[in-house]
Amino acid sequence: MTRFTRRCSKLVATVLAGGMILATPATAIAEPAAGDATVQADQTPAADSGVAFPVDTMMGCGDVRTWAKLVECAGNTMQDTRVTITTPIVADKGATVNVTRTIGLTTTLDGSTPVLTSADGDAAGQLFEVKANGALVVGATADDRFTYGGTKDKTATRRFARIETNGTMQFNGGAFRYLTVNDLAANAGGQNETAAVALNMGGTLLVQGGAFDHIVTGSAAATGVFSNNGGTVTIDGGTFENNTGVRGSVLSDMNVTGSSSITINGGHFPEQQHRICGRRRLPEQPGQAHGRQV
Numbered sequence: 001m002t003r004f005t006r007r008c009s010k011l012v013a014t015v016l017a018g019g020m021i022l023a024t025p026a027t028a029i030a031e032p033a034a035g036d037a038t039v040q041a042d043q044t045p046a047a048d049s050g051v052a053f054p055v056d057t058m059m060g061c062g063d064v065r066t067w068a069k070l071v072e073c074a075g076n077t078m079q080d081t082r083v084t085i086t087t088p089i090v091a092d093k094g095a096t097v098n099v100t101r102t103i104g105l106t107t108t109l110d111g112s113t114p115v116l117t118s119a120d121g122d123a124a125g126q127l128f129e130v131k132a133n134g135a136l137v138v139g140a141t142a143d144d145r146f147t148y149g150g151t152k153d154k155t156a157t158r159r160f161a162r163i164e165t166n167g168t169m170q171f172n173g174g175a176f177r178y179l180t181v182n183d184l185a186a187n188a189g190g191q192n193e194t195a196a197v198a199l200n201m202g203g204t205l206l207v208q209g210g211a212f213d214h215i216v217t218g219s220a221a222a223t224g225v226f227s228n229n230g231g232t233v234t235i236d237g238g239t240f241e242n243n244t245g246v247r248g249s250v251l252s253d254m255n256v257t258g259s260s261s262i263t264i265n266g267g268h269f270p271e272q273q274h275r276i277c278g279r280r281r282l283p284e285q286p287g288q289a290h291g292r293q294v
Contacts, residue, residue, distance in 0.1 A: 050170055050172075050206050050208055051102060051135050051137050051168055051170045051206070052102075053082065053104040053106075053137050053139075053140050053172065054080045054081050054082040054102055054103070054104040054137070055082070056079070056080065056081060056082070057081055057082050057083075057084070058073060058077065058079060058081035060072075060073070061073035061081050061082070061083050061084065062082075062084045063084065063086050064083055064084060064085045064086060064087075064089070065085075065086055065087040065089070066087075066089065067089050067090065067091050067092050067095070068092075070083065070085070070089060070097065070116075071095070071097050073103075074097050074099060074103045074105070074128070074136075075097040075098050075099065075100075076098055076100055077100070077101050077103070078101075079101060080101045080102040080103070081101070081103060081104070082103075082104040082105075082106060082140065083103060083104065083105055083106070084106050084107060084108060085105070085106070085107045085108075085109065085115050085116065085146070086107070086108050086109070087109075088109070088113055088114060088115055088116075088117070089115070089116050089117075090117055090118070090119055091116065091117070091118055091119055091122070091127050091158070092119060093119040093120075093121065093122040094122065094124075094125070095127075096125060096126060096127065096128070096129050097127060097128045097129065098129050098131055098134075099128055099129065099130045099131060099134040099135070099136045099167070100131045100133070100134045101134060101135075102134070102135040102137065103134075103135070103136050103137065104137045104138075104140060105136070105137070105138050105139070105146055105174075106139065106140040106144055106146055107144070107145055107146045107147075109145060110145055111145030111146070111147045111174075111175060113147075113151075114147050114148060114149050114150060114151070114156070115145070115146050115147045115148065116146075116147070116148045117148065117149065117150055117156045118150075118156040118157055118158035119158075121157075122157060122158045123157040123158060123181075123182065123183060124158070124183045125158065125159065125162075125183070126158065126159040126160060126161050126162045126199065127148075127158060127159070127160055127161065128160065128161040128162070129161070129162050129164070130161060130162065130163045130164060130167035130168065130169050130203060131164055131167055132164055132165060132166035132167055133166055133167070134167050134168070135167070135168040135169070135170065136161060136168075136169045136170070137169075137170045137172065138169075138170070138171045138172065138173070138174045138210065139171065139172035139173030139174040139209065139210065140172065140173075141172060141173055142172060142173045142208075142209040142237075143173055144172065144173035144174050145174070145175075146173070146174035146175070147174060147175045147176070147177070148160050148174075148175075148176050148179075148197075149175070149176055149177045149178045149179050149214075149215075150177075150178040150179065151178055152178060152214070154178075155178045155179055155180040155214075155216075156178065156179050156180075157179075157180055157181065158181065159181050159183070159194070159195060159196060159197070159198075159199060160176065160179075160196070160197045160198060161197070161198045161199070162198070162199045162201060163198060163199070163200045163201060163202075163203035163204070163205060163231065164201055164202065164203055165201065165202035165203060165230075165231075166202075166203060167203035167204070168203060168204045168205075168206070169198055169200070169203065169204070169205050169206070170205075170206040170207075170208065171206070171207045171208060171209060171210040171238065172208050172209050172210070173209045173210055174210050174211075175210065175211040175212075175213075176196070176197050176210065176211070176212050176213075176215065176225070177211065177212070177213045177214045177215070178214045178215075179196040179197070179214070179215045179216070180196075180215075180216045180217075181194055181195070181196040181215075181216070181217050182194065182217070182218045182219040182220075183219070184219060184220055192219075192220045192221050192222075193220050193221060193222035193223070193227045193229065193252065193254050194217050194218075194219065194220040194222070194223055194227060195217065195223070195224055195225065195226050195227035195252075196215045196216070196217050196224075196225055197212065197215070197225045197226060198225075198226050198227075199226075199227050199229075200226065200227065200228045200229065200231040200232075200233060201229050201230065201231065202229065202230045202231045202259075203231045203232075204231060204232045204234075205226060205228065205231060205232070205233045205234070206234050206236070207226075207233075207234070207235040207236065207237065207238045207267070208236045208237050208238070209237045209238055210237075210238045210239075211238070211239045212225045212238060212239065212240045212241075212243065212250075213239070213240070213241050213242045213243065214242050214243070215242075215243040215244075215249075216243070216244050216245070217244075217245040217246070217248075217249070218245065218246045219246070220246065220247075221247065221254070222247055222248060222252035222253070222254050223245030223246045223247055223248050223249070223252055224243070224245050224248040224249055224250050224251050224252045225240065225243055225249070225250050225251065226250070226251045226252075227248070227251070227252045227253070227254070228251065228252070228253040228254075228255075228260050228262060229253070229254045229255065229260065230255065230258075230259045230260055231260060231261075232260075232261045232262075232263075233251065233253075233260075233261070233262045233263070234262075234263045234264075234265070235251075235263070235264045235265065235266070235267050236265045236266050236267070237266050237267055237268075238267045238268070239267070239268040239269075239270075240267065240268070240269050241268075241269070241270050250269070
C-alpha cells in the first residue's frame with residue numbers, strides 16, 4: 001500500500017490515498033504559494049500497531065445503562081477498562097467525560113439506533129476530553145456496533161471528542177452518522193476550527209476502521225469529521241461518505257504550530273472530491289497515486 005504523508009503550513013482540507021478522495025470542500029481557498037505543501041509518497045508499509053483494547057472490565061462497567069454510569073466508568077478512573085453500553089444513552093447537556101486512562105467503548109446493542117447521542121439543544125464542546133496519557137478506543141473489533149450520532153430526522157449536534165497533547169484516540173469499528181456540528185473552538189493561533197467526531201489538538205488520532213457518514217460541519221476556518229492542529233493523524237481504514245463541510249468534509253489541518261503530521265495508508269472514500277492545501281483537483285480513479293509537491 002502506498003503511504004502518503006502530509007505536512008502543511010496552511011489549511012489542509014483533506015488528503016488523497018491511492019486515488020481515493022477524502023473531502024468535499026464547499027468554499028474556495030486561495031492557491032498556496034510554492035513550497036506551502038508537500039505530499040510525500042513512499043513504499044513503506046504502515047507500522048502503526050495501535051492501542052490494545054482493554055481486556056479487563058472494572059466492576060459495574062460491563063452493563064452501562066445511564067450517562068452517570070458512563071461517566072463513572074470512563075472518566076478519571078484509576079484503571080484501564082472496557083466499557084460496555086447495554087441500553088441507548090443520551091448524554092447530559094454540557095457534560096464532558098475526562099479520559100485519563102485507556103478506555104474501550106463497546107456495546108451489546110445491534111446499532112440500529114444510536115447507542116449514544118447528544119441531548120436536545122446541546123451544540124457546544126465535546127462528550128469526551130482525552131487528556132495527556134489517556135486513550136479512548138472505540139470498538140473492540142472491526143465489526144463493533146457502537147454508534148454515536150442521530151437519525152435522518154434528528155441529527156446529534158455535539159462533537160464526540162477532543163484530544164489533548166499526548167492523548168490518543170483510536171477507532172477500530174463502530175459508526176458515526178447523522179451529526180451536525182457548528183461550534184467554534186479557538187486555537188492558539190487565534191483562528192477557529194471544528195470537527196464533528198474528533199478535534200485533535202496535539203495528540204494522536206488513529207483510524208483503523210469504522211463508518212463515518214452524513215456528517216455536516218460548518219462555521220469555522222477548518223471543518224470535517226476530524227480536524228488536526230499540531231497532532232498526528234494516521235488513517236489505515238474506515239469508510240467516509242456523504243459528509244459535507246465549509247472547508248474540509250473529512251479532515252482539515254490548521255497546523256498552527258507547524259508540527260502536524262498526516263499519514264493515509266488506506267480507507268474507503270467513495271464519490272468525494274478533495275483539496276490539498278487549498279488546491280482543488282477533480283475526483284480520480286482508484287489506483288492513480290500522487291506524490292507531488294503543490
